[in-house]
Amino acid sequence: MPEILNIGIIGLGVMGQRMLSRMQGHARLRPVLVWDADPARLAACLQQHPELRAAYSAEALIASPGLHGLYIATPPAAHLHLSHLGFDAGLAVLCEKPLSVDFEATRACIARIQREKLRAAVNFSLASxxxxxxxxxxxxxxxxxxxxxxxxxxxxxxxxxxxxxxxxxxxxxxxxxxxxxxxxxxxxxxxxxxxxxxxxxxxxxxxxxxxxxxxxxxxxxxxxxxxxxxxxxxxxxxxxxxxxxxxxxxxxxxxxxxxxxxxxxxxxxxxxxxxxxxxxQGAGPLAQLDQWAALLDGHSHALPSxxxxxxxxxxxxxxxxxxxx
Ligand SMILES: NC(=O)c1ccc[n+]([C@@H]2O[C@H](COP(=O)([O-])OP(=O)(O)OC[C@H]3O[C@@H](n4cnc5c(N)ncnc54)[C@H](O)[C@@H]3O)[C@@H](O)[C@H]2O)c1
The missing domain is CATH 3.30.360.10 (Dihydrodipicolinate Reductase; domain 2)
Known part of the structure; x- marks a missing residue:
């Protein structure tokens, strides 16, 4: 894996913004591409972070060349669909909790992750x-x-x-x-x-x-x-x-x-x-980002599956x- 890990972010509400700020302090994780279904949220984010580029859609973001990982910070209803799109594109996926209230669809997603040995984790921040x-x-x-x-x-x-x-x-x-x-x-x-x-x-x-x-x-x-x-x-x-x-x-x-x-x-x-x-001493949000980098590298990590x-x-x-x- 390269030193710099390019991340696409879908969902730029309270949590997406928070994660963007946290990532500023990390040596390897670099947010590059963003998308939100609400054009006003997308525009506000680009104004605050002119270094980012906006995708035309979630699908376009996920298909963009050069990405290493996808971070999903939408409300729960879209989590599994976007996860599958990320897996289809060969991306490591970090998804916000709660994963989903659709247990059947979640079990099918977990079976796919295990069958295809995919890189996937859920952001319960107490993990680190x-x-x-x-x-x-x-x-x-x-x-x-x-x-x-x-x-x-x-x-x-x-x-x-x-x-x-x-x-x-x-x-x-x-x-x-x-x-x-x-x-x-x-x-x-x-x-x-x-x-x-x-x-x-x-x-x-x-x-x-x-x-x-x-x-x-x-x-x-x-x-x-x-x-x-x-x-x-x-x-x-x-x-x-x-x-x-x-x-x-x-x-x-x-x-x-x-x-x-x-x-x-x-x-x-x-x-x-x-x-x-x-x-x-010394654990916290930055440690969670180190674990995320380990997930992207394909190494063992402590993030929740x-x-x-x-x-x-x-x-x-x-x-x-x-x-x-
Ligand atoms: N890990 C944590 O500590 C933590 C803390 C807060 C929230 N969360 C989780 O993060 C997720 C987002 O919460 P939030 O507080 O940011 O919500 P929010 O309502 O502030 O933001 C959600 C954003 O997603 C966008 N969106 C909705 N559906 C979309 C789709 N299909 N495609 C693209 N964009 C879409 C909305 O326009 C909105 O901007 C939730 O699952 C929440 O539970 C986690």
Whole structure:
């Protein structure tokens, strides 16, 4: 693979713009070609990034010579179709989460990836976080249980408003229950971390609250799950004064690990001590980009596969559809 990796981006909303900014700081990933179905979004992006070129369509972008990878940052409905087009063109594909709520189509896509040995991953950003490394060290399959046996996991989320202020420009899909809502958009990241460490979770009971309009996304969720025999409790709501309050508590027999603010704030209470605390430094968005470069190079990487993202989505949709006990 060449030193500079040329990337085409489809979807230039909140997340596409964010990723474009992050890529400015990376030595190898170079965004070159962009496309958005909304001409105003495309024009605004080109004005802000005159170094980029616009394609005439998603298909034209994907067929352009010289690209090494495709990044898909549209809402979920287009993810699988665009992924297949990227694979047809021989591109490595990084797709935004949630991958899709169409499980049958997702399974067919995963079968193709495995059959054709394609390069594909989903952008759960906690995959490269120091917090996830700490959890693996403490509770992963290869861990020597330095904090004792895991007894319980709690996930707590609260949002002063949904969508959050920084997503005010996002499309209406984000506020609607068909594709949006905080369970898919935010809780999915923590379910990813849970399942990466403990394996598949089973939903035992769940109660989502919805507005009466029949259209808007959930405003609250309480649920009980079990993963690797460990009880997992979720309490999430739209309410309170904090724009984006998220915490995950891992309670073990000797100590507790609490991860707050997207795993950037990790605190440990009581006795046990994690080995290799150096691993808690230096990970984050740039590390995720290094993993993406590894995917493009065809090397091993820590990004979630499409199969891992499907497993997350199966848990998420079960949470949203489980009738109240
Ligand atoms: N990984 C993360 O941390 C993270 C954070 C926020 C959002 N996301 C995900 O990123 C994706 C995009 O979210 P967003 O907040 O940027 O949404 P958004 O509504 O702000 O932007 C989506 C953009 O995609 C464009 N679009 C829609 N359909 C298209 C198509 N078929 N072809 C080309 N362009 C199309 C829209 O015009 C819009 O500009 C979602 O899947 C979301 O869940 C991930």
């Amino acid at each position: 976080s120091a917090g996830l490394s700490a959890l693996q060290l403490a509770f992963g399959a290869a861990a020597h249980m330095p904090l004792g046996a895991l007894q319980e996991v709690q996930i707590s989320l609260a949002f002063a408003a949904w969508p959050r202020p920084w997503q005010a420009q996002a499309g209406s899909w984000l506020a609607e229950r068909a594709e949006g809502g905080f369970t898919r958009e935010v809780l999915s990241h923590f379910i990813f971390a849970l399942q990466r460490v403990l394996g598949p979770a089973q939903v035992l009971a769940a109660a989502a609250q919805y507005p009466a309009d029949g259209l808007s996304a959930e405003t609250g969720l309480r649920a009980e799950l079990r993963a690797a025999g460990v009880p997992v409790r979720i309490a999430a709501q739209v309410g309170g004064s904090v724009a984006d309050d998220n915490r995950m508590l891992w309670r073990a027999s000797e100590a507790e690990l609490e991860l707050r603010d997207w795993f950037t704030n990790v605190t440990q209470t009581r006795h046990g001590e994690l080995p290799q605390p150096a691993l808690l 499409y199969a891992e993202a499907l497993a997350v989505q199966e848990t998420i949709e079960a949470l949203l559809s489980t009738p109240q006990a």
